[in-house]
Amino acid sequence: MVSLKKLGWENYTNQVIEGPLSDDIGRVRRVDRGEVDVLTSTGEIRALSDSQRAKSITAPVTGDWVKVLKDPEQGYVVESVLPRYSQIVRRDPAEIERPQILATNVDAVAIVLSADRPINLARIERLLVVAATGDAKAVLILSKSDYGTPAEWRDLDHEFPQVQKIKTSSFSDEGKSDLEALLTPNQTLVLLGESGVGKSTLVNYLAGQEMQETKEVRLKDRKGRHTTTAREMILIPTGGIIIDTPxxxxxxxxxxxKGIDRVFHSIxxxxxKCHxxxxxxxxxxxxxxxxxxxxGHIxxxxxxxYQRLVEEASEQTEIRNRQNRKLR
Ligand SMILES: Nc1nc2c(ncn2[C@@H]2O[C@H](COP(=O)(O)OP(=O)(O)OP(=O)(O)O)[C@@H](O)[C@H]2O)c(=O)[nH]1
Ligand SMILES: [Mg+2]
Incomplete structure (x- = not known):
């Protein structure tokens, strides 16, 4: 049994004024082809997602607060998705003109990098843009610091002075107190990063138990094995909610x-002042x-x-506008 407070309800209602409180409300822990696992004050239930039947209904995503109904024939059904105060979105990798929502009602995005592979500045900037666009704070986490500290990690202080950075190792305990401080009770943190950087290991480490499966990276190129296959919410016993992602x-x-302008603030x-x-x-x-x-300021x-991201964003806006005109 979990209290709605532990799931972040108070934090949610602080940000979404109209959020009503009733017994049929819960938070989506995991989504599985038309069915969702929902944490409610009386325990976890599996509910059908109505969006399968009616395309106009918002499809629930991990992190959503939902209203659940008990249908005499179908069992639990998600009746509606409550308004979101933040959503982390990327372009659907399969279809260019569709968004894919990775997580909702998120307070912070942890961009997880790892000391056993190169650090890519452009990729970090992209993820910072995704966080800023989704109205969530971003944090940079360097995992596996027992491998040493890559030189590029030090450059990040200069590149992103405003962004909090935590260097950590699940093996040597470095950065543990910073990570714990990051897990503010009732707030939701989503982990984003390449396969194999150690996201799920971090979850298990913070939870103090094996909540998520983890797997060794390939020896020859340090690539991960895509172990985590669904976006999943985990409650950390000491407070805080983490969403682990593939x-x-x-x-x-x-x-x-909007996110690009925020991340590239000086530009x-x-x-x-341009003419x-x-x-x-x-x-x-x-x-x-x-x-x-x-x-020499920029x-x-x-x-x-920056220009590459702006071009990508405007090409995409154009495609969407063209599509909208076709639909009209
Ligand atoms: N040396 C060292 N290895 C680590 C650390 N954290 C994770 N690993 C190892 O890195 C490998 C990949 O870890 P996972 O947690 O499965 O990575 P992931 O990011 O969840 O990967 P996906 O689920 O595929 O996205 C595992 O073999 C872990 O034991 C660390 O701090 N130090
Ligand atoms: Mg994983």
Whole structure:
């Protein structure tokens, strides 16, 4: 039996004013092809998701607060998904014009990197954009610090001074107190990262027991084996809620303009002073961003990575607009 408070209900109602309180409310722990495991104040139930039958109904996602009905014939059915205060979204890897919601009602996104493989700046920026777009705080976690500290990890302080960074090892206990501090009671943290970086190991370590299956990475290239196959919510006994996710390779952006501007704040600030509103900061005259580059406040490589994300986001907006016009 779990109290709704432990599932983050109080935190939820603080952020979503209209959230009503009643016995038929629960939080989605896991989604499985049309069925969901829901944690309620009286225990876990398996419910049918109505979105299978009526496409207009919002499909529940791990992290959602839902209202569940007991149907005399079908058993438990998700009647509705309560409004979300945040949602972590990427472009569906299978279909370019569809969003894939990874987790909802999330307070923080932990971008998990690992000391046994190279650190990719562009990939971190993408995930920071995904977190910012979803209105969640981001944290960078370096796992497996028993392998040593990669030089690129130190550069991240300079690259992302505002983002909290935790270096940790589930084997040597480094960073344990920082991780525990990150797990604020009643708040939800989602782990995102490549397969094999040690997300599920981190969950087990914090939970103090084997909640999630883990598997060794391949020796020859340190690649993970895609051990976790569903997005799953785990309650940490000392407080805090974690959503463990399957390893992700690419992350396509979805509706991410706002997130890009937040993550590339200094470029965004400078761009406000460009002569042209639609300046691409490539060859336009009186470009404040290019001026920043020549004066050394903005790094050329960072600007290039920013431009790639902006281009991707605007191409995607165009595809969506075209689709919407077709539907009308
Ligand atoms: N040396 C060391 N190995 C670790 C650490 N954390 C995890 N590992 C190992 O890394 C491997 C992969 O860990 P998982 O937790 O399964 O990785 P994951 O990110 O959940 O992978 P997917 O579920 O495939 O996305 C396992 O063999 C773990 O034992 C650590 O702190 N130090
Ligand atoms: Mg895993």
């Amino acid at each position: 390893g992700i390779r690419g992350v396509g952006l979805w509706n991410a303009e 965004f600030e400078a761009s406000q 042209f509103n639609d300046c691409t900061h490539k060859a336009e005259p009186h470009c404040a961003v290019q001026k920043g580059v020549s004066e 790094y050329h490589e960072k600007l290039e990575r």
